[in-house]
Amino acid sequence: MTKTSNQIIIVGAGPVGLCLALALTQANIPVTLIESRTDENFLDQVPRAGTNHPITLEMFDRIGLYERIEPRGLIAPIVHYWEREGPELIAEFDHALLKEDTPFPYVLQCERLKIIEEALVMVKADKLCSLRMNTTFESFEQKDASVVARVINQEGHSEDIHGRYLISAEGAKSLIRNQLDIEFEGFTYPDRTLNIEVVYDFKKHGYADRNYISDPDEWSNLFHWPGPPERWRVHFPTPADADPEELTKPEFLQSKMKKFMKTDQEFDIRGSNLYTVHQRVAKSFRKGNTLLVGDAAHVNSPIGGMGMNSGIHDAFNLADKLIAIYQDEVDDTVLDRYDRQRRTIAVEHTQAQTIRNKKLLMEKDPTVRQQNQEQLRKTAADPILARNFMLRASLINSVRQAQEIQ
Numbered sequence: 001m002t003k004t005s006n007q008i009i010i011v012g013a014g015p016v017g018l019c020l021a022l023a024l025t026q027a028n029i030p031v032t033l034i035e036s037r038t039d040e041n042f043l044d045q046v047p048r049a050g051t052n053h054p055i056t057l058e059m060f061d062r063i064g065l066y067e068r069i070e071p072r073g074l075i076a077p078i079v080h081y082w083e084r085e086g087p088e089l090i091a092e093f094d095h096a097l098l099k100e101d102t103p104f105p106y107v108l109q110c111e112r113l114k115i116i117e118e119a120l121v122m123v124k125a126d127k128l129c130s131l132r133m134n135t136t137f138e139s140f141e142q143k144d145a146s147v148v149a150r151v152i153n154q155e156g157h158s159e160d161i162h163g164r165y166l167i168s169a170e171g172a173k174s175l176i177r178n179q180l181d182i183e184f185e186g187f188t189y190p191d192r193t194l195n196i197e198v199v200y201d202f203k204k205h206g207y208a209d210r211n212y213i214s215d216p217d218e219w220s221n222l223f224h225w226p227g228p229p230e231r232w233r234v235h236f237p238t239p240a241d242a243d244p245e246e247l248t249k250p251e252f253l254q255s256k257m258k259k260f261m262k263t264d265q266e267f268d269i270r271g272s273n274l275y276t277v278h279q280r281v282a283k284s285f286r287k288g289n290t291l292l293v294g295d296a297a298h299v300n301s302p303i304g305g306m307g308m309n310s311g312i313h314d315a316f317n318l319a320d321k322l323i324a325i326y327q328d329e330v331d332d333t334v335l336d337r338y339d340r341q342r343r344t345i346a347v348e349h350t351q352a353q354t355i356r357n358k359k360l361l362m363e364k365d366p367t368v369r370q371q372n373q374e375q376l377r378k379t380a381a382d383p384i385l386a387r388n389f390m391l392r393a394s395l396i397n398s399v400r401q402a403q404e405i406q
């Protein structure tokens with residue numbers, strides 16, 4: 001056995017790969033983390049996730065990441081459900097209802113880029129983590145107790161990296177998942193979502209830091225982000241056949257904001273991007289010594305802020321099992337339990353909930369809309385129902401449910 005062959009190879013220094021690397025090295029397990037981006041362009045990525053739920057904050061805290069990101073984020077205990085017509089506030093939920101369930105009874109609005117920036121600093125200082133930036137994973141082979149990952153290294157040469165396990169944290173386009181021939185089951189929504197970043201004080205209109213806004217024609221999400229400058233992200237659906245170039249033209253973005261706020265005033269728009277939304281789960285999260293985590297294993301609509309969060313939950317679930325294997329407490333059949341636990345949650349919780357969330361926001365039938373509003377009002381008004389609602393929305397239930405799966 002060569003000196004490095006006992007290590008775990010993780011492909012992808014996104015939030016999931018970085019957290020997994022830190023959880024493993026902190027348990028004395030050597031890791032090589034492979035990332036195709038360079039130090040120069042690592043933070044040059046479009047805005048994506050940023051809503052961090054309480055149970056995820058507990059996990060960040062375990063590896064020492066929470067204290068680094070909290071000062072860069074915005075603590076958001078309140079979430080609102082609105083009807084766009086009016087606009088009318090339908091329901092308000094306060095994470096304080098979860099104070100017996102978590103030491104973090106709030107959401108931290110902190111963008112993915114800040115999380116990976118801080119986690120990367122930690123990984124760079126970590127002697128047990130060999131971080132290989134500017135290195136692109138290409139293919140791999142696995143035998144009974146070993147894996148070999150073939151990469152193009154920063155000198156542009158092909159190189160073999162040996163390890164005991166290989167983890168795909170490479171995101172939705174995972175080469176490892178494709179090379180394992182694992183089906184990515186599910187569907188892609190025909191419409192795309194437009195994200196507009198704007199500097200504006202929505203709070204003066206009564207909005208909370210996080211708002212889900214229902215409308216039969218044009219639903220929306222409205223989220224507050226820390227500065228400088230303080231920004232809000234507004235999401236709108238767009239027609240499936242619309243020209244992407246037209247959708248991101250400054251005059252079109254202005255018209256969207258003006259219609260949304262029913263005003264003629266110009267908005268201070270700082271950015272926009274258009275994204276396609278998929279609902280897909282890999283048919284298996286494990287094949288031999290190779291495992292899938294995060295977006296490599298599942299992707300979903302961002303309504304509800306569950307993608308990155310559930311990916312981080314995969315990372316910690318898997319880390320605990322790998323740590324137990326390395327400490328000779330269990331054999332590696334425990335990795336099948338990782339697949340059972342996290343795949344079940346991806347299908348039954350994350351997919352089901354995010355599909356429901358989108359349906360709730362875009363429902364067209366007036367009778368069903370009425371029923372949905374009544375249900376939300378009733379839930380928010382009853383502390384027991386409201387706590388149950390928040391346990392589900394904050395993903396605490398999904399982590400508890402995973403633990404019960406043998």
Ligand SMILES: Cc1cc2nc3c(=O)[nH]c(=O)nc-3n(C[C@H](O)[C@H](O)[C@H](O)COP(=O)(O)OP(=O)(O)OC[C@H]3O[C@@H](n4cnc5c(N)ncnc54)[C@H](O)[C@@H]3O)c2cc1C
Nearest residue numbers: 012014016036048049050051137171294295305307308309
């Ligand atoms: C608009 C939008 C908003 C979102 N909002 C939320 C939210 O509020 N909350 C939430 O929980 N989720 C949200 N998500 C989802 C979230 O962004 C993803 O679930 C999360 O980033 C997945 O993390 P990951 O580490 O698995 O993969 P990624 O973040 O995709 O990271 C993968 C990494 O692998 C690297 N890589 C890829 N291929 C290779 C290769 N061959 N060799 C080496 N390196 C490679 C990439 O460069 C990248 O650094 C949102 C998504 C979108 C699109």
